[in-house]
Amino acid sequence: MKARNLREAEMRSAVTMLLFAAMAAANACCAPTSAAGLDFPRFQEYPAGPLFKGPIAQPILSTREQRNYGTKIREGLSKGVGVWNGSWRSGPRDTRGPNFAGHYVVIRWGCGSNCLMMAVVDAVTGVVYSPPLSGVGTELFVPIDPRSEQEIDFQPDSSLIVLRNACADFKSRSSCGTYYFNWHDNRFDLVRFATVPNPR
Numbered sequence: 052m053k054a055r056n057l058r059e060a061e062m063r064s065a066v067t068m069l070l071f072a073a074m075a076a077a078n079a080c081c082a083p084t085s086a087a088g089l090d091f092p093r094f095q096e097y098p099a100g101p102l103f104k105g106p107i108a109q110p111i112l113s114t115r116e117q118r119n120y121g122t123k124i125r126e127g128l129s130k131g132v133g134v135w136n137g138s139w140r141s142g143p144r145d146t147r148g149p150n151f152a153g154h155y156v157v158i159r160w161g162c163g164s165n166c167l168m169m170a171v172v173d174a175v176t177g178v179v180y181s182p183p184l185s186g187v188g189t190e191l192f193v194p195i196d197p198r199s200e201q202e203i204d205f206q207p208d209s210s211l212i213v214l215r216n217a218c219a220d221f222k223s224r225s226s227c228g229t230y231y232f233n234w235h236d237n238r239f240d241l242v243r244f245a246t247v248p249n250p251r
Contacts, residue, residue, distance in 0.1 A: 111174055136206065210233050
């Protein structure tokens with residue numbers, strides 16, 4: 052009986068150690084952090100390939116929501132409407148062609164007060180991708196904190212995209228902050244989450 056109890060205690064201890072190790076690994080990547088004394092990801096740390104200068108492919112609108120906003124996406128690709136570089140704060144500077152990660156076109160448009168939508172289109176293939184933190188059925192919606200400015204930063208020669216004042220879950224204020232994503236293998240991977248915006 053004692054041997055059995057000892058084995059069970061050892062198993063519980065091993066499981067606990069594994070859980071702590073998993074939590075530590077997760078925290079090393081993406082745990083909420085504060086801005087003080089922390090090195091934030093920088094665009095130059097995530098270089099992309101050369102800027103694509105060929106003809107822009109027609110968008111492949113594969114979901115209902117993409118088709119609902121097909122005009123916005125097509126106008127972004129053909130006329131540069133809603134396509135600009137850098138921060139939302141710098142204001143629209145419509146330009147045709149790739150503006151993110153070498154050969155992608157980020158197209159943004161408003162959907163009412165403090166509402167933002169966005170599509171990421173591969174200029175080479177025409178495939179349309181969803182922005183980070185979007186959900187099924189609302190896959191073009193960017194969940195920016197309605198109490199704040201709509202701030203998104205990215206660069207043509209980098210695969211890093213930064214969402215400031217974003218909320219993964221509007222029910223929990225602890226999920227609101229600055230999200231750093233790396234575009235890799237046709238998806239956004241979370242690099243870091245900070246509970247306060249990165250000061251400039």
